[in-house]
Amino acid sequence: MHEAPETPMAVVNILYDVGARDENPNQTGFAHLFEHLMFGGSINVPEYDKHLQLVGGENNAFTSNDITNYYVTLPSVNIETAFWLESDRMLSLAFSEKSLEVQRNVVCEEFKQRYLNQPYGDVWLRLRPLAYKTHPYRWATIGQELAHIENAKMEDVKSFFKKHYNPQNAILVVAGDVKVEEIKKLAEKWFEPIPAGEAYIRNLPLEPRRLEERREVVQAEVPTDSIYIAFHMPARADKDYYTADLISDLLSQGQSSRLYRRLLKEQELFGEINAYITGSIDAGLLVVEGKPLREVSMETAEAAIWEELEKMRSEYVLDYELEKIKNKTESTMVFSELSVLNRAMNFAYFELLGDANLINEEISKYLSVTAEDIRTLSEDLFRKENSSTLIYLSDTHA
Amino acid sequence: MLNRATPPDFHPIENVPVLSPDRIDLSNGSKMFVFNAGEEELVRIQWVFENAAFQLDKPIVNSALSGMLLEGTSQYTSAQIAETVDFYGAYLFPEFSYDHMSLNLITLTKYVDKLLPVVISVLNDAIFPQQELDTYIRNSKQSLNISLQKNDYVARRNFNNVLFGNSRYGYIYEENDYDLLNREDLISLYRSQIVPANCTLLVAGKISRETLDYISEQVESQWVNPTQKSLTTVPAFQQVAPKVLVIEKEKALQSAIRIGSMSIQRSHPDFPALQVLNATLGGYFGSRLMMNIREDKGYTYGIGSGLGSLKYAGFFTISSEVGTSVCAATLKEIEFEINRLRQEKISLNELTLVKNYLLGSMVGSLENVFSHADKFKQVYFSGLTLDYYDYYSQQVKDVTPERLMDLANKYLDYDQMTKVIVGKL
Numbered sequence: 001m002h003e004a005p006e007t008p009m010a011v012v013n014i015l016y017d018v019g020a021r022d023e024n025p026n027q028t029g030f031a032h033l034f035e036h037l038m039f040g041g042s043i044n045v046p047e048y049d050k051h052l053q054l055v056g057g058e059n060n061a062f063t064s065n066d067i068t069n070y071y072v073t074l075p076s077v078n079i080e081t082a083f084w085l086e087s088d089r090m091l092s093l094a095f096s097e098k099s100l101e102v103q104r105n106v107v108c109e110e111f112k113q114r115y116l117n118q119p120y121g122d123v124w125l126r127l128r129p130l131a132y133k134t135h136p137y138r139w140a141t142i143g144q145e146l147a148h149i150e151n152a153k154m155e156d157v158k159s160f161f162k163k164h165y166n167p168q169n170a171i172l173v174v175a176g177d178v179k180v181e182e183i184k185k186l187a188e189k190w191f192e193p194i195p196a197g198e199a200y201i202r203n204l205p206l207e208p209r210r211l212e213e214r215r216e217v218v219q220a221e222v223p224t225d226s227i228y229i230a231f232h233m234p235a236r237a238d239k240d241y242y243t244a245d246l247i248s249d250l251l252s253q254g255q256s257s258r259l260y261r262r263l264l265k266e267q268e269l270f271g272e273i274n275a276y277i278t279g280s281i282d283a284g285l286l287v288v289e290g291k292p293l294r295e296v297s298m299e300t301a302e303a304a305i306w307e308e309l310e311k312m313r314s315e316y317v318l319d320y321e322l323e324k325i326k327n328k329t330e331s332t333m334v335f336s337e338l339s340v341l342n343r344a345m346n347f348a349y350f351e352l353l354g355d356a357n358l359i360n361e362e363i364s365k366y367l368s369v370t371a372e373d374i375r376t377l378s379e380d381l382f383r384k385e386n387s388s389t390l391i392y393l394s395d396t397h398a
Numbered sequence: 399m400l401n402r403a404t405p406p407d408f409h410p411i412e413n414v415p416v417l418s419p420d421r422i423d424l425s426n427g428s429k430m431f432v433f434n435a436g437e438e439e440l441v442r443i444q445w446v447f448e449n450a451a452f453q454l455d456k457p458i459v460n461s462a463l464s465g466m467l468l469e470g471t472s473q474y475t476s477a478q479i480a481e482t483v484d485f486y487g488a489y490l491f492p493e494f495s496y497d498h499m500s501l502n503l504i505t506l507t508k509y510v511d512k513l514l515p516v517v518i519s520v521l522n523d524a525i526f527p528q529q530e531l532d533t534y535i536r537n538s539k540q541s542l543n544i545s546l547q548k549n550d551y552v553a554r555r556n557f558n559n560v561l562f563g564n565s566r567y568g569y570i571y572e573e574n575d576y577d578l579l580n581r582e583d584l585i586s587l588y589r590s591q592i593v594p595a596n597c598t599l600l601v602a603g604k605i606s607r608e609t610l611d612y613i614s615e616q617v618e619s620q621w622v623n624p625t626q627k628s629l630t631t632v633p634a635f636q637q638v639a640p641k642v643l644v645i646e647k648e649k650a651l652q653s654a655i656r657i658g659s660m661s662i663q664r665s666h667p668d669f670p671a672l673q674v675l676n677a678t679l680g681g682y683f684g685s686r687l688m689m690n691i692r693e694d695k696g697y698t699y700g701i702g703s704g705l706g707s708l709k710y711a712g713f714f715t716i717s718s719e720v721g722t723s724v725c726a727a728t729l730k731e732i733e734f735e736i737n738r739l740r741q742e743k744i745s746l747n748e749l750t751l752v753k754n755y756l757l758g759s760m761v762g763s764l765e766n767v768f769s770h771a772d773k774f775k776q777v778y779f780s781g782l783t784l785d786y787y788d789y790y791s792q793q794v795k796d797v798t799p800e801r802l803m804d805l806a807n808k809y810l811d812y813d814q815m816t817k818v819i820v821g822k823l
Contacts, residue, residue: 006437008414009762044402053684054751055408056758073762080406088402105696112651113699113719119547193400221649223543255480265477265533271540291544293536324485331487331506334438338766
């Protein structure tokens with residue numbers, strides 16, 4: 001619970017500890033499809049959205065490889081409506097056949113809209129299975145293929161609900177113009193009667209340490225060549241996670257960053273270049289991606305990226321440069337505090353990681369990273385045998 | 399025993415007034431509006447400029463001015479500007495829209511004095527170096543080519559072109575338009591547009607008297623370009639005949655749809671009530687288009703409608719991306735839903751729901767001091783005052799089923815709408 005009286009609104013955020021990584025390899029995309037079904041009516045409330053809109057509220061949800069997160073914002077005077085709706089769908093869904101049929105179609109259209117009918121839309125459908133061979137991060141949240149979604153059955157929906165959607169697997173955060181005492185009463189009234197359910201013991205296969213370089217080259221009808229190099233990096237709870245995050249910032253946070261400045265502006269090799277981390281709970285990826293200019297060959301472009309990565313391995317980053325990215329990290333955190341919804345989501349996420357209060361230690365964890373940490377981790381990350389490279393060669397690229 | 403079948407009691411949604419800013423007229427000719435609120439030690443300063451007139455022989459010089467603004471001044475190189483902004487953890491970015499260009503600075507308050515001199519240098523003497531211009535042209539061409547493979551993008555620009563012709567709102571620019579860009583045109587546009595007399599500053603955040611004095615003093619004394627306001631000509635838009643435009647994409651899995659027509663601007667008295675009608679049709683998740691085409695038929699991931707209020711025109715548009723095999727069926731359902739609004743009165747239940755949704759969403763959109771400034775901006779540049787929001791809320795509360803049906807007959811006519819389909823019909 002988080003009192004933030006500066007707004008007349010309240011946020012009710014429920015995080016379920018289930019994501020695409022918990023799916024059966026033959027039924028990928030299920031966690032996300034399920035998120036859609038959560039709006040298809042619950043045991044006592046046939047229409048979720050209508051009741052919320054009637055009291056001036058809005059809601060949405062997202063699914064990642066790690067979690068499924070639902071949030072409601074509404075005028076705080078009507079907060080009990082959110083408790084009523086959220087607790088009823090945690091208690092039980094209505095499991096309507098019609099809803100399943102329609103949402104299967106909706107998700108298939110989402111699949112097409114975002115992943116198939118866009119240039120480079122299928123990047124993550126290709127890059128994940130290239131980078132991961134064992135861990136379930138090898139498929140995207142939307143699913144590995146359309147058929148997995150088309151084949152979803154009601155009995156699968158029911159067992160998924162039973163396994164993952166219960167109080168034991170949920171974290172509720174309420175924030176905004178609220179009083180802790182009142183929220184406590186509402187939580188006891190609406191959520192406490194729901195049976196705790198069975199505990200879900202997560203036991204996912206670990207991705208073994210990589211020993212060989214991987215590469216996939218696709219000839220595609222895209223306007224320009226594109227390259228993605230993914231490196232395995234430490235898990236969220238590892239202290240080196242922060243180092244890896246800062247490494248990606250050094251490479252591409254802001255227009256003074258290394259890749260942007262050197263490869264796009266000075267050497268004039270790329271039209272776009274970026275580096276980022278996937279930010280996942282289990283060991284994730286640090287990705288460098290770029291689109292070389294038309295007249296630049298892929299060999300030249302790729303070599304230029306590696307040259308920058310080699311520098312990260314062999315040379316210490318300057319104190320000035322390190323201070324710069326730490327400043328940016330610090331200010332970005334202050335900026336994100338502006339949104340009560342962001343704060344609520346962050347509390348839920350850090351509670352999942354172990355303790356909501358951990359969020360207050362984030363800044364000091366970033367600030368304690370040293371130039372030595374960065375060089376040492378770079379040396380381990382930016383090895384050819386730790387890389388998975390996906391290349392799109394354009395039909396029209398000169 | 400807890401009764402879960404009956405909804406809890408609910409309370410009417412109270413209006414929240416939009417924060418009224420302090421206005422300060424600076425001696426250099428610019429106007430400054432100050433929104434002082436919030437707990438975080440940060441500030442956002444926006445320098446907003448009206449765009450100069452669109453010129454058909456220099457169709458992208460206006461947007462290029464924005465894209466090139468931070469690429470160097472006589473005092474700082476492009477690299478130095480980027481370095482300073484990043485070092486202090488700030489964000490400095492130009493934004494271009496049809497009618498305005500703005501330069502935005504977001505920073506921790508403690509670094510305002512490190513960043514303002516850089517911004518003022520950008521406002522005083524940006525030099526648009528040739529090498530940076532070459533980079534801009536190259537990269538812009540590349541991203542245009544990528545966008546052109548997105549059906550939704552192609553549909554939008556063709557729709558705008560049918561409605562607005564070769565104007566600032568409708569011109570379809572191509573790769574070779576970038577070859578017309580040159581330093582001389584950019585500098586001449588910069589000299590006439592980026593001047594204090596053409597600038598409105600919006601300052602928002604937790605701002606002490608001292609910080610505010612510092613900002614206004616710096617802007618006033620250091621930014622002294624000739625205070626001649628650029629002349630803009632008012633473009634005239636003809637009522638165009640409705641048109642059906644189908645752009646075939648052989649391998650498309652989905653078709654992008656844009657349907658709509660010219661409409662009214664925010665300053666028109668009907669606008670708030672028309673927004674209620676728009677919400678009913680396609681303006682929120684529970685809208686009729688969403689309920690019918692997504693939630694009942696599963697044809698699409700999303701469909702929506704909106705009213706666009708520009709400086710010189712207003713328009714209404716419906717947009718979606720749907721499976722190619724159901725594209726024709728989707729058009730039928732859109733027509734059906736529009737006609738239903740014209741022929742049947744909305745039920746009081748549905749109307750109450752739409753009203754409450756809109757009132758709640760208004761309150762929810764005022765989350766922090768920046769959103770208050772944004773709300774102000776919206777009315778200010780429509781030539782209205784903050785009273786508009788009281789009028790808006792009252793109109794939303796008062797609108798009746800009869801009025802909505804009248805508005806549907808007045809403003810929504812499927813046969814008179816332009817339809818653009820990119821993909822397969």
